[in-house]
Amino acid sequence: MTKDQVFQKMIEYFQGDPKRIQHFTKVYAYASLIGNAEKLSQKQQYILEVAALMHDIGIKPAEEKYGSCNGTLQEQEGPAPAKELLQSLNADEDIIERVVYLIAHHHTYDKIDGKDYQILVEADFLVNSYEDSLPANAIKSVYNKLFCTECGRKICRDMFVF
Incomplete structure (x- = not known):
C-alpha cells in the first residue's frame, strides 16, 4: 500500500467536499x-x-x-471505515492497528503515547487554528500546553507570529 493510494482513496471518500480534502492535505503536509x-x-x-x-x-x-x-464523534466513528479502507489496500495489520488507534484518539490530548501521535495532533491543530480563525490567545495557550516538537513549535510561532 502506498501513501499515494491512500491519498487518492481519501479524495474519493470526500468527493464533492473540497474543504475536507484541503484540510487533510494540509495536515498531511505539516505532519x-x-x-x-x-x-x-x-x-x-x-x-x-x-x-x-x-x-x-x-x-x-x-x-x-x-x-x-465534533471531535468525540470523529474518534468514535472513524475506526471502522479506516480499517475497511486500509484492508481494501492490503495494508499490514500492525499498520492498520496503529493508524486506526491514531484516528480514534486524534482529538484526545491527555493520552499522547508516541511521536506519531504528538505530531498528528500538532499538525491538525496548526491547520484547525487557521481554518477556524482561532484568536491569538487561544493559539498561544494551546501552543504552551500541547506543542512539544521543535519543528511544530517553530511553525506555530512563525505562522501566528508570537
Whole structure:
C-alpha cells in the first residue's frame, strides 16, 4: 500500500467536499514536515503520514448518524471505515492497528503515547487554528500546553507570529 493510494482513496471518500480534502492535505503536509524534522523511523513516518491523510475519516459517518462531527464523534466513528479502507489496500495489520488507534484518539490530548501521535495532533491543530480563525490567545495557550516538537513549535510561532 502506498501513501499515494491512500491519498487518492481519501479524495474519493470526500468527493464533492473540497474543504475536507484541503484540510487533510494540509495536515498531511505539516505532519510530513514535522515527522521528517523529528527524524522518525521510516515506519513511524509512514504510519504518521497515512494517519494524517485519514484522520478525519469519521466525519462522514458522524454527520450521517448524528448530524454533527465534533471531535468525540470523529474518534468514535472513524475506526471502522479506516480499517475497511486500509484492508481494501492490503495494508499490514500492525499498520492498520496503529493508524486506526491514531484516528480514534486524534482529538484526545491527555493520552499522547508516541511521536506519531504528538505530531498528528500538532499538525491538525496548526491547520484547525487557521481554518477556524482561532484568536491569538487561544493559539498561544494551546501552543504552551500541547506543542512539544521543535519543528511544530517553530511553525506555530512563525505562522501566528508570537
